[in-house]
Amino acid sequence: MILGRVIGQVWAARRDARLQRAKLLVVKPHAIYEPAFGTRHLVATDDVDAGVGDDVIVCLGAPARASAGGNDMPVDAAVLGVVDRFELNLEAMRAAGAGPGIKRALTVPAGAGATRK
Amino acid sequence: MIRGTVVGQVWATRKARGLDGQTLLLVAACDAEGRATGRLVVASDTLDARAGEDVTVAFGSGARNVLRAGPENRDLLCDAAIAAIVEGAG
Numbered sequence: 001m002i003l004g005r006v007i008g009q010v011w012a013a014r015r016d017a018r019l020q021r022a023k024l025l026v027v028k029p030h031a032i033y034e035p036a037f038g039t040r041h042l043v044a045t046d047d048v049d050a051g052v053g054d055d056v057i058v059c060l061g062a063p064a065r066a067s068a069g070g071n072d073m074p075v076d077a078a079v080l081g082v083v084d085r086f087e088l089n090l091e092a093m094r095a096a097g098a099g100p101g102i103k104r105a106l107t108v109p110a111g112a113g114a115t116r117k
Numbered sequence: 118m119i120r121g122t123v124v125g126q127v128w129a130t131r132k133a134r135g136l137d138g139q140t141l142l143l144v145a146a147c148d149a150e151g152r153a154t155g156r157l158v159v160a161s162d163t164l165d166a167r168a169g170e171d172v173t174v175a176f177g178s179g180a181r182n183v184l185r186a187g188p189e190n191r192d193l194l195c196d197a198a199i200a201a202i203v204e205g206a207g
Contacts (some may be wrong), residue, residue, distance in 0.1 A: 001159035081132030088125035089168035096122035
């Protein structure tokens with residue numbers, strides 16, 4: 001799973017029949033995951049009625065299909081949770097030699113109720 | 118699987134029912150030399166890993182097997198799970 005922020009929504013009148021009831025969100029990963037094709041975003045189905053600006057947990061692959069309704073769903077990413085708090089242990093990050101990517105990840109979601117210790 | 122270091126935890130109140138009871142840790146992924154790559158993975162934890170501990174993270178069906186082994190676990194909402202806590206590596 002990865003963390004990201006909802007930046008929009010996609011509407012489509014013509015869509016796969018199995019996706020008729022799916023809400024499709026555009027999610028920008030928190031600079032800590034590179035989606036395929038260098039697109040810097042993902043389109044994910046929504047299980048939890050997330051809105052623009054929410055920080056969310058996105059699940060990839062088969063579990064995303066399972067949550068969207070079954071293994072035959074044409075889906076590879078699903079929003080499974082709205083983050084209300086996360087904690088980063090800076091000492092552990094320093095010890096791990098956390099690079100600039102993680103520092104970016106640290107700063108981006110700070111407005112979302114992140115706590116640091 | 119990959120190696121990584123536990124650096125934090127994430128909480129969500131509004132979540133899919135399948136996430137109930139899962140502890141979600143933030144793991145900084147490591148490269149082959151054990152240095153952080155700058156990527157974070159949200160991984161489910163059943164081994165009580167603590168911040169600062171080195172772990173291995175399994176993905177895909179391997180991750181689901183950590184939570185519940187067997188072929189009938191495709192309903193589990195988990196794509197990454199901590200499979201081992203590393204004590205040493207050579």
